[in-house]
Amino acid sequence: MRSVGRRGNAFSLAILLKPCCTLAHARQLHANVVAEGHLQDALLATSLMRSYMNCGAAESVCKVFDEMLVKDTVAWNVLITCYARNKRTKDTLKLFDEMRSESEAEPDEVTCILLLQACTSLGALDFGEQIWEYAMEHGYGCELKVRNSLITMYTRCGCVQKAYEVFCGTPRKSVVTWSAMISGLAANGFGKDAISAFEEMSKSGVAPDAQTFTGVLSACSHSGLVDEGFRFFDMMRYEYQMMPNVRHYGCIVDLMGRACLLDEAYMLVVKEMRVAPDATIWRTLLGACRIYGHVDLGEKVISHLIELKAQQAGDYVLLLNTYAANDT
DNA sequence: GTAGGGTTAG
Numbered sequence: 001m002r003s004v005g006r007r008g009n010a011f012s013l014a015i016l017l018k019p020c021c022t023l024a025h026a027r028q029l030h031a032n033v034v035a036e037g038h039l040q041d042a043l044l045a046t047s048l049m050r051s052y053m054n055c056g057a058a059e060s061v062c063k064v065f066d067e068m069l070v071k072d073t074v075a076w077n078v079l080i081t082c083y084a085r086n087k088r089t090k091d092t093l094k095l096f097d098e099m100r101s102e103s104e105a106e107p108d109e110v111t112c113i114l115l116l117q118a119c120t121s122l123g124a125l126d127f128g129e130q131i132w133e134y135a136m137e138h139g140y141g142c143e144l145k146v147r148n149s150l151i152t153m154y155t156r157c158g159c160v161q162k163a164y165e166v167f168c169g170t171p172r173k174s175v176v177t178w179s180a181m182i183s184g185l186a187a188n189g190f191g192k193d194a195i196s197a198f199e200e201m202s203k204s205g206v207a208p209d210a211q212t213f214t215g216v217l218s219a220c221s222h223s224g225l226v227d228e229g230f231r232f233f234d235m236m237r238y239e240y241q242m243m244p245n246v247r248h249y250g251c252i253v254d255l256m257g258r259a260c261l262l263d264e265a266y267m268l269v270v271k272e273m274r275v276a277p278d279a280t281i282w283r284t285l286l287g288a289c290r291i292y293g294h295v296d297l298g299e300k301v302i303s304h305l306i307e308l309k310a311q312q313a314g315d316y317v318l319l320l321n322t323y324a325a326n327d328t
Numbered sequence: 329g330t331a332g333g334g335t336t337a338g
Contacts, residue, residue: 042330043330044330045330046330046331047329047330049330049331050330050331053331073331074330074331075330075331076331077330077331077332078330078331079331080331081331081332108331109332110331110332111331111332112332113331113332113333114331114332116333117332117333143333144333145332145333146332146333147333148333148334149332149333149334150333151333151334152333152334174333174334175334176333176334177333177334178334179334179335180333180334181334182334183334183335183336184334209334210335211334211335212334212335213335214334214335214336215334215335215336217336218335218336218337221336221337245335245336246336247335247336247337248335248336249336250336250337251336251337252336253336253337254336254337280336280337280338281336281337283337283338284336284337284338287337287338
């Protein structure tokens with residue numbers, strides 16, 4: 001590892017903080033930053049926070065934050081991101097109040113996005129609406145990414161109508177806006193509306209991507225729209241030349257399972273899929289076997305699940321051996 | 329070369 005010279009300025013230190021740096025690298029640079037007296041350089045300190053965050057060193061992220069005398073908005077946002085990634089969702093929300101009461105840094109649109117995401121995973125509707133109110137009051141109400149996050153928050157909280165109102169009030173909808181609405185409709189049982197939205201999107205000239213298809217395929221499986229599901233699956237493969245991923249196959253297997261096409265679903269997974277099936281796909285199929293009392297196939301599926309788990313365990317052993325080899 | 333929008337199923 002190259003150490004930073006005595007003359008190294010804050011800028012050159014920031015350059016050295018590559019996003020993929022190791023924990024040891026981050027600690028070395030942290031020491032250099034302190035030694036050179038650059039900890040009060042906000043860009044450098046937040047770069048360091050990000051590096052620690054990417055190494056999973058949440059405590060060090062907090063430490064750098066605490067050491068900063070002037071905590072700017074980005075520093076708060078990195079801290080919030082770090083909390084959210086560590087599933088400390090309730091604490092994430094507390095940071096919003098803390099930020100507003102004891103800091104000179106104001107929450108910006110990124111803060112709003114991060115907090116709306118936290119509300120989505122918590123199902124915290126009231127808090128989410130407070131964030132939205134703040135966003136509107138401070139001129140972030142038209143930001144597309146904020147609106148997209150709000151649509152997702154509303155649909156995850158079951159407020160499809162409110163999500164739809166925000167969606168309709170959004171003038172330049174991106175593929176993300178459309179996909180959020182389509183997935184939201186799908187998850188709340190409005191399969192046909194999700195399909196209509198997909199068609200409306202195509203008419204408006206926005207091209208679907210892989211996640212849009214995940215949304216519309218899940219709409220079909222949720223609402224038992226088997227023929228439509230296959231039509232969209234063909235559309236994605238042949239018209240849009242997209243390679244289905246494990247989630248797309250997950251939807252198709254779910255769709256076939258609901259249509260009692262159990263053996264066909266099994267053949268699709270073992271013969272046709274070009275991607276490795278995950279435990280979710282097998283569990284989906286197992287669920288369908290249970291519903292229809294298809295015991296023989298259920299046993300086969302269970303053996304695949306066991307095999308998958310054994311393989312995962314093997315991967316961990318391999319990983320452990322790698323660490324052991326590096327330590328000596 | 330600081331943080332940030334939408335993904336299946338159970």
